[in-house]
Every structure is written in structure tokens, then in C-alpha cells.
Amino acid sequence: MVWRNIEGVALELNEWRFVVYTTDMYEGMIAETVTVRTDDGAAINAYFARPLGPGPHPGMVLAHHMPGWDEWYRECARKFAHHGYATISPDLYHRIGHASPEDVAAHARSEGGIPDDQAVGDLAASMRFLRSLPNSNGKVGAFGTCSGGRHVVLAASRVSGFDAVVDCWGGRVVMDDSELTANNPVAPIDYTSGLSCPVLGLFGEEDGSPSPEQVAIHEAALKQHGKAYEFHMYADAGHGFFYYDRAPYRQEQAVDGWQKIFAFLPKHLG
Amino acid sequence: MCTMIAEKTAVTGYGKGTPGWMEVNQVTVSYDHPSEMTLEHALNIDFVDSSQKPGPRIAVELTPESAKQLVELINTALGKGAVVDPAAFE
Numbered sequence: 001m002v003w004r005n006i007e008g009v010a011l012e013l014n015e016w017r018f019v020v021y022t023t024d025m026y027e028g029m030i031a032e033t034v035t036v037r038t039d040d041g042a043a044i045n046a047y048f049a050r051p052l053g054p055g056p057h058p059g060m061v062l063a064h065h066m067p068g069w070d071e072w073y074r075e076c077a078r079k080f081a082h083h084g085y086a087t088i089s090p091d092l093y094h095r096i097g098h099a100s101p102e103d104v105a106a107h108a109r110s111e112g113g114i115p116d117d118q119a120v121g122d123l124a125a126s127m128r129f130l131r132s133l134p135n136s137n138g139k140v141g142a143f144g145t146c147s148g149g150r151h152v153v154l155a156a157s158r159v160s161g162f163d164a165v166v167d168c169w170g171g172r173v174v175m176d177d178s179e180l181t182a183n184n185p186v187a188p189i190d191y192t193s194g195l196s197c198p199v200l201g202l203f204g205e206e207d208g209s210p211s212p213e214q215v216a217i218h219e220a221a222l223k224q225h226g227k228a229y230e231f232h233m234y235a236d237a238g239h240g241f242f243y244y245d246r247a248p249y250r251q252e253q254a255v256d257g258w259q260k261i262f263a264f265l266p267k268h269l270g
Numbered sequence: 271m272c273t274m275i276a277e278k279t280a281v282t283g284y285g286k287g288t289p290g291w292m293e294v295n296q297v298t299v300s301y302d303h304p305s306e307m308t309l310e311h312a313l314n315i316d317f318v319d320s321s322q323k324p325g326p327r328i329a330v331e332l333t334p335e336s337a338k339q340l341v342e343l344i345n346t347a348l349g350k351g352a353v354v355d356p357a358a359f360e
Contacts, residue, residue: 066272067303099324102305106316107324109276110298146303147272171272179274209273239310240303247308 028052029081031074036090038125040118044094046126047074049081055135058269061126061162062089063119063144063151065240068105069093072243080143083262085269086133090126092119092151113147115183116154123155127162139163139269141197143261144170146240150188153199157191164268166261167201169239171209174217192221198228200264202257204237204250232260273311276300285317285328294328296320304331313337 021027031049038044047069051057060080064073069091080087092114093104108114127140141164144152149170156162172179175187199222203215210218212233222229234241234253241250242257278298285294294317304312313336317328332340352359 066274067305097324103327104324105305106298106314106327106329107318109274109300109302109314110278110296110316110318112276113274172274246310248310 027082029078031078031081034088036088036122036125036129039121042095044090044092044122044125045069046088046090046129047077048086048088049074049077050086051081051084053135055086056137057084057086057133057135058137058265059127059130059133059140060085060087060265060269061123061130061140061142061152062087063123063142063148063155064089064092065144065146065148066105066109066113067146068101068108070101070105072245076143079258085141085265086130086136088126088130090122092122092148094122112181112183116151116185119151120155120158123151124159124161127155127159131161137270141165141265141269144168145242146171149173153195154188154191156197156199157188157195160196162197164197164265165199166264167199168242168257169203169207169210170201171207171239173210174214189218189221192227193225195222195225195227198230198264198268200261201229201231202260203231203233204239204241204248204253205233205235206238209239230260230264232257273300273302275302281317283317287326287328289326292326292328293319301334305329307331307333309333 029049029051034046034048035043036046062073062077073089077087077089093108096104096107130136130140142152142156142162143166145168149167150173152165153167153170153173156165173188205212219231237250237253238248240246240248242254243249276298280295281297283294284291296318298316300314301311304314312331313334315330319325
């Protein structure tokens, strides 16, 4: 397959993902709700956004944050698709039932979140879904914010098949024994030896979970186990500094963070 | 941070939302991300009918200071109520 711009100039394979967009280029995507079959036999809803065209496309699995499978995550899926990634965002709260995202999230909160085993299974199933696509390039990464950051670190540490992970301020990767629950029986950091891919971590100095001290503990564990990682700690930023509709939004840090994400992923996803 | 700080208990009462009154039999009080308030964290109170999962809820998101005032008001009202209606507090 030879990709051409609107004037017929040929682009190298996948080069279209890295060139600076100009107004003469064709661009298109499709985004819709699909279902993903999980190992426990469930069919969970997922938002699937991908570029049009035969690819091959790398894939991205998005793990939504504690506030739920909401509009921000749909936008986020389309952002990754815009950058050339076949992107799937599974509804990790699917088994709770269906209502407005905030009502579902409130219920998840009242239950102490969702079981880690279930989240890992759903993210792994989503990863396999992307890799099964005929236009996959065989590489799949994962991205998550807040509890989603924790979930992608956990998934990439417990199952093989992820090629890169982006952890945005995932709290409770480092956990005291007092924080362990039936849903969260093991701290993700304790699975670090099993981490199977490089990690990009974006954090804020003013965040309380993960605090800079906890990020340092996580970094030390990655070093100890010889894992590839790239951590960035932003000044004047706390938790959720990408969320343009929330008070913690920090424009400069968010722009820089997105640039770091789209510099990191091509190195590992082709 | 997603604090996952959430305390839950059974209650008996009713709450009024837009459609009207609904039975509530469970309340969750959490200190975590609010949905509407533009704060990173708030004191969130969700009264629900636990037989509907997830379903309608009577939700309140308060600043920590407002939540403290609410606790004081509740205790004040309960104290006065105990004086006028001691049998209800036995």
C-alpha cells in the first residue's frame, strides 16, 4: 500500500503518522461503540476510534479514570485516532450497569472501585481485540489517567502483549498494606518485575496520590528491575492536569505532556 | 488523586429529586473527585435505592468547610430534636 497526499505525492509506509499536518492532506476516522468479548464471557461496551485507511495501524487501549467512561475519554480516543492509532476505550464499569457516566462512577465508588483482576482482564481483552484487526501493525500500547494510569501499569505488569504504557498520575501504584482491599489485594508496584514494556509517566508535583515521594519509590522499583521508563514531574501541576474542563487543568504542562506522549509512542509502537 | 475514600451505611428515609420522592436505603459519603464542582476533591454524599444498580441518586457535592458546617448543623438539629422528642432518640 502506498499512501499519497491529496496531490498524489507518495508517502513512505506509516510516514503519514509522523509528517506535519498540512491543509492539503486527506484525513478521516470512524468512531463508534462496539463490544469486546472478555475471558469471563462478558461482552463489554467499548468506544473504538480509528483512522480510515488500510493501515497498518498501531493500537492503543485507553483505561478510563475513576470518574467513569465519560466524554473526556471519548475525546481522548479520537485524539489518539487522529494521531494514527486504532484506539479502544473499554467501559471498565460495564458490569455495574448503565446510567449516566457519573451515576455509574458513583456506584463504582460506593463499591470501593472495581476488582483489579477484572480491570486487567478487560484491558487484556481490548489489547487482543486491537491486535486481531487485519490492519494492525502488531503493536499495542496503553494509556490511562488517574485510576486508569494505575490500571495500565497493572495490566502491563501482569499480562504480556503490551508494547508501551503511558501512566498519567496513576495513584495507588504504591500502596500501604492498610490500603489493600479485596478489590485491590496487591499493590501494582509489587508486580514490577513482570512489567513487559517501557513506561512513560507524567506526574504533577502538587499531586497527593501519587505524591512525588511515591513516584520516586515507583521509579526506584523500575530501576531495580532494569525496566525502561521515562518519568516527567511537572511543577505547578497536580492531579488531572490534562482535564481542560476541570480546575486542575494546566495548559502549558498539558501541551508538553501530550507532546511527550506522541514522541514516546512511535519509538515503541512503530 | 483518586482517593478511594468512601464510607457507606444503610439508612432509612426518602430523598426528593427532579422526578419526585424516592426511597433511599443506602448512603455513601466519600472524599474524592466530584462530578460537577470544580474542585479536585469534595465531600460527596450519595443517597441511593440500592435495589437499583446504578440508578437514581440524591447527590450532593460540598466543599470540606461546607461539609463541616453541615455536620455541625445536623448535630445541632439532632440535639434540639432530642429535647422536644426524646422518645425518638431512645
